[in-house]
Amino acid sequence: MSRENVEIVRRFVEAYNGRDFEGIIELMDPTFEFRSRFVGIESVHRASEGFPYTYFTMLDEAYDRFEVVLSEYIDAGAAVLAAGHAEWRGKASGAQGETPVLPAFWLRARRVFRAETFTDRAEALEAVGLSE
Numbered sequence: 001m002s003r004e005n006v007e008i009v010r011r012f013v014e015a016y017n018g019r020d021f022e023g024i025i026e027l028m029d030p031t032f033e034f035r036s037r038f039v040g041i042e043s044v045h046r047a048s049e050g051f052p053y054t055y056f057t058m059l060d061e062a063y064d065r066f067e068v069v070l071s072e073y074i075d076a077g078a079a080v081l082a083a084g085h086a087e088w089r090g091k092a093s094g095a096q097g098e099t100p101v102l103p104a105f106w107l108r109a110r111r112v113f114r115a116e117t118f119t120d121r122a123e124a125l126e127a128v129g130l131s132e
Helices: 003-017 021-027 053-062 121-127
Strands: 028-036 043-046 063-075 079-090 096-108 111-118
Touching (some): 003 096, 003 111, 043 053, 096 121, 111 121
Antiparallel strands (some): 028 043, 063 079, 079 096, 096 111
16 A cells, blocks of 8 residues: 555545645645535535635535545555544434535646545445456
8 A cells, every 4th residue: 555645635635524625735736626516416526626625615615524434545555545424413404414425536746636425335436446
């Protein structure tokens, strides 16, 4: 396993959970693109369009609390697939829960240039070029 890539992903997720925009920006490539399944349906957010600021504005409008808790990291060469769950509480409804989540991160030159969230393990593995 590429310890360096996994460590970059761990730091990225830590910055994400802490709303540390400077930390996120430090770890992402200027061409960064994020496909989220939690803010809008299949919404896409890009560094060139103000990520992370625009994304977290939308996230914080929908959720009082949203945190990604990861327990597994799978090295896929130029990508890292993580597995865990998202803990959330809806702002309007007050409903709360946990949703299985498998975020995939693609890296080059020690920076994340693409990330995408999945809820299905087989789909996530296929996206990073692996199979069960």
